[in-house]
Amino acid sequence: MDLLEYQVKEWFDQMGIPVLPSQKIDHPTDLKRLNISYPIVLKSQVYADDRVKAGGVRIVKTTIDAVAAAQNIFNLPIWGELPEVILAETKYDAKKELYLAIVLDTAICRPVLLGCKETNIDWEFPGEKMQYVVVEQEFSPFYARRLGLKMGLQGALMQSVSDIIEKMYKLFVEKDLDLVEINPLAVNAAGQVMALNGKVRVNDRAINRHPEIAKMAAKMIARKKGNKHNSIFGDWDGVEIEGEIGILANGTGSVLTTIDAVVNAGGKPGVSLNLRHSFFTDIKQTTFCDRLEKGLKVLAHDPNIKVILINFLGTIPDMKQMSEVITNFVQIADTKDIKSYLANGSKSKTKTLPKLVIRLAGVEFKETRKYLDTLASEHQRLIVVENLDEAVTQAVNQTNNQPIKEIELESEPKKPKNTTRKQKTESKK
Secondary structure: OEOOHHHHHHHHHHHOOOOOOEEEEOOHHHHHHOOOOOOEEEEEOOOOOOHHHHOOEEEEOOHHHHHHHHHHHHOOOEOOEOOOOEEEEEOOOOOEEEEEEEEEEOOOOEEEEEEEOOOOOOOOOOHHHOEEEEOOOOOOHHHHHHHHHHOOOOHHHHHHHHHHHHHHHHHHHHOOEEEEEEEEEEEOOOOOEEEOOEEEEEOHHHHHHOHHHHHHHHHHHHHOOOOOOOOOOOOOOEEOOOOOEEEEEOOHHHHHHHHHHHHHOOOOEEEEEEOOOOOOOOOOOOOHHHHHHHHHHHHHHOOOOOEEEEEEEOOOOOHHHHHHHHHHHHOOOOHHHHHHHHOOOOOOOEEEOOEEEEEEEOHHHHHHHHHHHHHHHHOOOEEEEOOHHHHHHHHHHHHHHOOOOEEEOOOOOOOOOOOOHHHHHHHHO
8 A cells, every 4th residue: 555645754754854944735715824934835745757748747936836836736636546635745955865765675575775876767777876775683773874875875875874764674574665765865965865756565464463554544545536436445466357256265275367268258257356355444443254345245245246255275364254144135035135235335225136156166165065055045046166177167157147136225326237117117106
């Protein structure tokens, strides 16, 4: 998960990394109540790169110019992304610019300190310009000074840069980051350093260990443009496709294998989720069955999904609770119960109630499979098989011939995609 620049600057300030006086601008009129002195720099807060070339960074000297520039920036898409906020920052006169970063090297599973005396880096050929130091043991100021020496820094600048690297590393560890970058670190005529721009990337698997970061992630997902799913859908470990067969599996390999099998069988895979890991926005610890229940609701809300295909291999925690979650899902027979089950967070007025096709492979599933076989004999909306090809065939067949049952939900109206003329007439009545 990447942070926007103004969020990065807030973290830098908390760690004692020098940043300029700044103010977040939510609307151009906020510039009339600016708390920093002119001239200022207005920066579009988007995740896309090349803001300067695209016109997303402007230097202004008066309030009138600032309001006009902000209006343009708010309406300027950069790589298809419009900013929701702008950062107003004091202009800084830099005489020299450096590059600093700490990155997690997944090949050696160690943090690496990076430094360069140039900021316009060609990442295809960094060559000898980029200096690096691998943090092989517990971090100490020695590593920071070593990088400064390799960069050719001396005197007071050497000390200032070393101090910043130490604070960057502390931030890197405390927040479970994959990357913390300052580009550029500006040096003025007096030798003072200032982080003019920064980038932070949080490790996705660590988000739910930090409640404040999980809340930030939830807000980012809620603001995500074009998200057609309800509010309980987050940035999960899975694949988002607009197809008819939703997939739940207990491993990345299982998810991808199931998607391939559905495509090869002539089906259209939809949203596919890996339930093995906690979801990025979970603040509290969750169980496998918590994620299973959540996944079933998410796929049930998707207007494209006609069938949910569950593919579990090997073993999963708490087989009994898994059976209870599936039983609860398939036994919702009357409309009132379906409203109660699906209405939470839904944006749709009508919703197709999908069938379940479950494939369980492994000796640990023996008793669970027997129970679900019995349940399947009592409920037509459940099919249980052991072979993946058979499960995929069943799922594809269900999308081709299953009758669609529309459920009225008490929420914001939204037309379903596949509403027939007859259904439209009845809804008007």
